[in-house]
Amino acid sequence: MARTVSMTPGLASFLRSLKNDPVEASIEHLISLLKRRQIHNSRPCAIATTQLLLQVVAEFKGKDSDILISRVRHVGQKLITAQPREMAVGNIVRRVLALIREVIEGDEVTEGSPISESPSSIQPLSTPREPSHHPGLPSSISTSSPLDHSGAGHPIDSSPHPSESSSEAISSVHRPVLTASHTSYSTAAPLATSLFGLFSRPETPSPASTPRGFQSPRHGDNPPVPIHQLKGLTITDLPKPVPDDFKADVLDGIREILDELDQVDDQIASYALDHIHSNEIILTHSSSTTVQKFLLTAAKKRKFTVLHVESFPNDHKNTRATMVTGRKNQGQAEEEEDVDDRFSPLTAAGITVVLIPDSAVFAIMSRVNKVILATHSVLANGGLLAAAGAHAITKAAKMHQTPVVVLSGVYKLSPVYALDLDELIEYGDPGKVVNYDDGEFVENVDVVNPLYDHVPPDLVDIYITNLGPHAPSYLYRIVQDHYRKEDITI
Amino acid sequence: MGPKAKKGGGNEKSKSAEEEREDPLQAVVLADAFETRFQPFTVERPRCLITLANTPLIHYTLEFLANAGVEEVYVYCGSHKEQVEDYINTSKWNSTSSPFSKLEIIRSTSRSVGDAMRDLDKRNILVNDFIIVYGDLVSNVPLEAALAEHRARRAKDPSAIMTMVLREAGRHHRTKAIRRKPVFVMDRNESSSNRCLHYEEMHSLPGGRYTSIDEEILTSTASLDIRGDLIDCGIDICTPDVIAQWSDNFDWEVPRSGFLYGVLKDYELNGKTIHVHIVEDHYAARAQNIRSYDAVSKDVISRWAYPLSPDSNLLHTQSYKLQKGNVYKEDGVILSRSCIINGGTVLGQGTSVGDRTRISKCVIGRRCQIGRDVQLEGAYIWDDTVIADGADVRQAIIANEAVVGKNCKVEPGALISYGVRIADGFTVPGTARLTRYRSEDDGNPIKGETDPAAVGDTGEGFQFIDPDADEEEVEADTSGLGKLAHMNLSTDSISTLDSEGDLSDEEPRHHDRDAGGSMVSLVSDDSSMAPQSAADFHHDATASLLDSLQKGDQPENIALELNGLRMATNASESQVRKSVVAAFMKRVSQVMEDGATVQQSVETALGNFGDLLKRTMFDQNLEEKNDQVDFMLLIQADMVHRSKGDTILPFVARQLHAMEVVEEEGFEQWWNDPRSSKDAAMVQVRMKTEPFVDYLLQSDDESDEDEDEESEEDE
Numbered sequence A: 001m002a003r004t005v006s007m008t009p010g011l012a013s014f015l016r017s018l019k020n021d022p023v024e025a026s027i028e029h030l031i032s033l034l035k036r037r038q039i040h041n042s043r044p045c046a047i048a049t050t051q052l053l054l055q056v057v058a059e060f061k062g063k064d065s066d067i068l069i070s071r072v073r074h075v076g077q078k079l080i081t082a083q084p085r086e087m088a089v090g091n092i093v094r095r096v097l098a099l100i101r102e103v104i105e106g107d108e109v110t111e112g113s114p115i116s117e118s119p120s121s122i123q124p125l126s127t128p129r130e131p132s133h134h135p136g137l138p139s140s141i142s143t144s145s146p147l148d149h150s151g152a153g154h155p156i157d158s159s160p161h162p163s164e165s166s167s168e169a170i171s172s173v174h175r176p177v178l179t180a181s182h183t184s185y186s187t188a189a190p191l192a193t194s195l196f197g198l199f200s201r202p203e204t205p206s207p208a209s210t211p212r213g214f215q216s217p218r219h220g221d222n223p224p225v226p227i228h229q230l231k232g233l234t235i236t237d238l239p240k241p242v243p244d245d246f247k248a249d250v251l252d253g254i255r256e257i258l259d260e261l262d263q264v265d266d267q268i269a270s271y272a273l274d275h276i277h278s279n280e281i282i283l284t285h286s287s288s289t290t291v292q293k294f295l296l297t298a299a300k301k302r303k304f305t306v307l308h309v310e311s312f313p314n315d316h317k318n319t320r321a322t323m324v325t326g327r328k329n330q331g332q333a334e335e336e337e338d339v340d341d342r343f344s345p346l347t348a349a350g351i352t353v354v355l356i357p358d359s360a361v362f363a364i365m366s367r368v369n370k371v372i373l374a375t376h377s378v379l380a381n382g383g384l385l386a387a388a389g390a391h392a393i394t395k396a397a398k399m400h401q402t403p404v405v406v407l408s409g410v411y412k413l414s415p416v417y418a419l420d421l422d423e424l425i426e427y428g429d430p431g432k433v434v435n436y437d438d439g440e441f442v443e444n445v446d447v448v449n450p451l452y453d454h455v456p457p458d459l460v461d462i463y464i465t466n467l468g469p470h471a472p473s474y475l476y477r478i479v480q481d482h483y484r485k486e487d488i489t490i
Numbered sequence B: 001m002g003p004k005a006k007k008g009g010g011n012e013k014s015k016s017a018e019e020e021r022e023d024p025l026q027a028v029v030l031a032d033a034f035e036t037r038f039q040p041f042t043v044e045r046p047r048c049l050i051t052l053a054n055t056p057l058i059h060y061t062l063e064f065l066a067n068a069g070v071e072e073v074y075v076y077c078g079s080h081k082e083q084v085e086d087y088i089n090t091s092k093w094n095s096t097s098s099p100f101s102k103l104e105i106i107r108s109t110s111r112s113v114g115d116a117m118r119d120l121d122k123r124n125i126l127v128n129d130f131i132i133v134y135g136d137l138v139s140n141v142p143l144e145a146a147l148a149e150h151r152a153r154r155a156k157d158p159s160a161i162m163t164m165v166l167r168e169a170g171r172h173h174r175t176k177a178i179r180r181k182p183v184f185v186m187d188r189n190e191s192s193s194n195r196c197l198h199y200e201e202m203h204s205l206p207g208g209r210y211t212s213i214d215e216e217i218l219t220s221t222a223s224l225d226i227r228g229d230l231i232d233c234g235i236d237i238c239t240p241d242v243i244a245q246w247s248d249n250f251d252w253e254v255p256r257s258g259f260l261y262g263v264l265k266d267y268e269l270n271g272k273t274i275h276v277h278i279v280e281d282h283y284a285a286r287a288q289n290i291r292s293y294d295a296v297s298k299d300v301i302s303r304w305a306y307p308l309s310p311d312s313n314l315l316h317t318q319s320y321k322l323q324k325g326n327v328y329k330e331d332g333v334i335l336s337r338s339c340i341i342n343g344g345t346v347l348g349q350g351t352s353v354g355d356r357t358r359i360s361k362c363v364i365g366r367r368c369q370i371g372r373d374v375q376l377e378g379a380y381i382w383d384d385t386v387i388a389d390g391a392d393v394r395q396a397i398i399a400n401e402a403v404v405g406k407n408c409k410v411e412p413g414a415l416i417s418y419g420v421r422i423a424d425g426f427t428v429p430g431t432a433r434l435t436r437y438r439s440e441d442d443g444n445p446i447k448g449e450t451d452p453a454a455v456g457d458t459g460e461g462f463q464f465i466d467p468d469a470d471e472e473e474v475e476a477d478t479s480g481l482g483k484l485a486h487m488n489l490s491t492d493s494i495s496t497l498d499s500e501g502d503l504s505d506e507e508p509r510h511h512d513r514d515a516g517g518s519m520v521s522l523v524s525d526d527s528s529m530a531p532q533s534a535a536d537f538h539h540d541a542t543a544s545l546l547d548s549l550q551k552g553d554q555p556e557n558i559a560l561e562l563n564g565l566r567m568a569t570n571a572s573e574s575q576v577r578k579s580v581v582a583a584f585m586k587r588v589s590q591v592m593e594d595g596a597t598v599q600q601s602v603e604t605a606l607g608n609f610g611d612l613l614k615r616t617m618f619d620q621n622l623e624e625k626n627d628q629v630d631f632m633l634l635i636q637a638d639m640v641h642r643s644k645g646d647t648i649l650p651f652v653a654r655q656l657h658a659m660e661v662v663e664e665e666g667f668e669q670w671w672n673d674p675r676s677s678k679d680a681a682m683v684q685v686r687m688k689t690e691p692f693v694d695y696l697l698q699s700d701d702e703s704d705e706d707e708d709e710e711s712e713e714d715e
Helices: A002-007 A011-020 A023-035 A042-059 A065-082 A087-111 A114-122 A148-152 A166-171 A188-200 A213-219 A227-234 A245-269 A289-301 A316-325 A358-365 A390-399 A439-444 A472-482 B002-014 B057-067 B081-090 B113-123 B144-156 B215-220 B240-248 B255-265 B290-301 B468-475 B480-492 B517-523 B529-551 B555-569 B573-593 B598-614 B626-640 B645-658 B664-672 B680-714
Strands: A281-285 A305-309 A352-356 A370-374 A384-387 A404-407 A452-455 A462-465 A468-470 B026-030 B072-077 B102-107 B130-134 B137-139 B160-168 B180-187 B195-203 B224-227 B230-238 B273-279 B284-286 B321-323 B327-329 B345-347 B358-360 B375-377 B392-394 B433-435 B437-439 B445-447
Touching (some): A042 A065, A042 A245, A065 A087, A087 A472, A245 A289, A281 A289, A281 A358, A289 A404, A305 A358, A370 A390, B057 B137, B137 B290, B160 B284, B195 B255, B230 B284, B240 B555, B255 B555, B284 B290, B555 B573, B573 B626, B626 B664
Parallel strands (some): A281 A305, A281 A370, B026 B130, B072 B102, B327 B345, B375 B392
Antiparallel strands (some): B180 B195, B321 B327
């Protein structure tokens, strides 16, 4: 009965209906799916939100960018109130807002003060370029951008690095290349630069400060113009953008977010060999595909041992399925579509995987070389929300001075500060902890089953995002690069 | 709804090619359960709009259906249809983003689930498999597995007409009915895929602690599951055949003790099977009476029904947030600094709570004003209510716009309906059912006189008295079973909130007879209801038989009807015979009155109904023809009261003999039975039949062998 499976509402059914339904209906549809928790976890939420916003922008008819901003804001508000604890939704909304603002400001720049951007756009490609809307923060440390845009399907021509392809020229604006070089997660350099940036930074983002030069020429010809061509073009004789061009740019930008979501695991995995060494004992938790891929990538070259904590009671089934088959068994509908052989269990790669109960974490921690955690969302202060049990693991790791590595896509990075933890943590069905059959117990005992744990920043040693490795204290920078101050409260 | 239709199409397309185009999944919501358990609240409002944790019940149900991927929903309303319609039409379920492609509200005058089902059959809208749920269901059970199981089974065996979804639970559970415990007997055999063999309801009456399982079930099944621990929340996955069954059996009123019991009993006859799908996790319960309303509210608040919890904000306008200790607060709640809000509490928008007030385990609606020094514990306070300073409310329900005066005390179990005002300083006892309106027969509420004794001098409202209690007598003869079901429900609303938490505190004096029909069968040996039901049966059966005979219905249909009626009341064979005899003899005299000769009329009346008559007797192969004797005696007794009874009797006898309804031995034993000649009238009436009997006795020996063969063929 394939139908019974396929008709269960979820991400797949939402994406399918998105094409046919009017936008308003889709918004309501997504809201109810979020409320019913039929779309949950960061990635499905992020994908659904991005696809929806793509439709919202595409359907937008007016030429006034302010109206578009308020429209996106409004949609965002609705989505966020539907399920405030899926922070990926809010993150995507904020990024799209920032993107729109970029595009608009970029347009203004081209007519206003093209000079300001000349340094960055003239720079050779392999050198770091200035982050777009943080003009005061020269990103001298970003030697190469691990950004995802290379895969966007654009021709890669004459760029020394795939990541420096033309598509980056378009979108780097809102996703600046502030990466520390892979190996050194240097906090010092970005801090210093950011201090420097503080001084040189104008009070408000002024049009002049936004290097949006090479954005506009692309509008005319869709296959992107290679950068070296742009270089000559940008500064002087850019045509004044047609007012409704900003929409096309925004749409491109949103598509790039989608691409990013698609590739985020691979990008994170590309750092695996830097962090996993031979014969290490790695402890991980819950059934994250990101972690799974990360370990698999490392397993191609190295042999190590994985201790998998089963994360009872909310994720243990998926964890076991991941161990055996390499992918979650639940979430059928969502993953039905990409049935491919990317998923294979770690054991197939010759890795020893040991399943341990959550309670054994502390006992075994002394033998663990590294803890690798997936996350639900990352907060701007460097703390994170991850599957329940993560806090205990990081505590134990701290006790034994075991390094804790957290893998997270940038889309999980939220500008929200953990002021009220209770409101950030989703509480699930206590039936998973205590059997509902036990009537008398249920009657007399309040059972709570938090789905997530808040892990304070000091328990995390390093974050690996698709932009590269960062220290927790550095995350605020990425937040600043991706979100606009004015969008933080939607 | 155009776009939604398209969406359906999209789903279809994406399915694998070998899948045939399947019709959308349909669902029927019985918004009115045809019970009076929420009185007095249901006098003014439909039951499905009663709020549970500040969300109307119907939302939970529709949410459940949306989760299950249902596309077409039919909401079946009884009373207050306009309100339900208004509400649903303005809700998100009717917007373009609704997960349903079709949401139709059906009104009917039905007074029972059975009527509703038969009405649905007439409308002919349910063409596919569909789900039946009640409008008060709160559940997060995913139905995929059950649906897949159901479909697989149906593909294999078309007679598997229904799958019941049941939730496993321990012996005692707060969402379970205390007094009525369903018992399911299931086949454990792998191949039978959880077929339900027998269903009964145990209750706390003296005779109710036993279940009688048919011997045949025990002998024919290798291993059985007999379970009393299942929560039955009325989620049924049905084929359209189910509706047909309901229509064939016009007397079934309730889904379980009527329909289920009947179908299982008729297995030999119809071969229809009903299966069970047991879920071991997830939440499923019905807020079917005040007690379970309380229990389900608690479950929802403590997140057992996750994601159906207040902070999911099922309604667009809600903005609940979860705080520590399961306190759900909407935006715009005004709490004084010195008030204490304990766990398990829901506070709606615009509610203000005064100084030193203590609230624990309460659900408080929107825009309520809670004064100072108020004690609220386990209370359900709906929107726009005013609780004045110093009041003390425990485990009570206070409906919208009610006012509880200063220093009032509302004792556990009290129900205070819409707009009632309680005067200052008044104590409302736990048995209070205060309302401002009483319901009329046509379902419209009318305002009643204020009774100061119930609400205090300056109050407004009066003690609600269940109108069904007197209606009972009047309508008892027209729809006996339905009324039984109705009659007893009101008592259930007496089951108070305070009885919860103490499961051993069962009150046998409250006879919960929701079960209607089957209750009669269960208690027929020790309950005063038995004679009444027997009388009802006789009356109903005779009337319906005669009616069918007059209309010239097919004998098979008449037989089916009669059988259904018999099943529902569990009438004895002799009762059935009595009714049959009465109907047929009446028919004979009717035809005679139309001018036919005696012989003609007997032939018209009985001619085609040999099989039917035969089925009332079970002793064809026995030596002692007790049933046949009984049958003849009944005819004879009937004839005593009819004009020309003595003339008709021989013709009837001859006709019965010709149709082999009564055998020679039967006649012989009847003739020799002392009862057939016990008084002058009886002797008188059988006089003219003597030659016939004599003739039979002579030919007895010759025809003996033939008869045996024939009777074997009949079997």
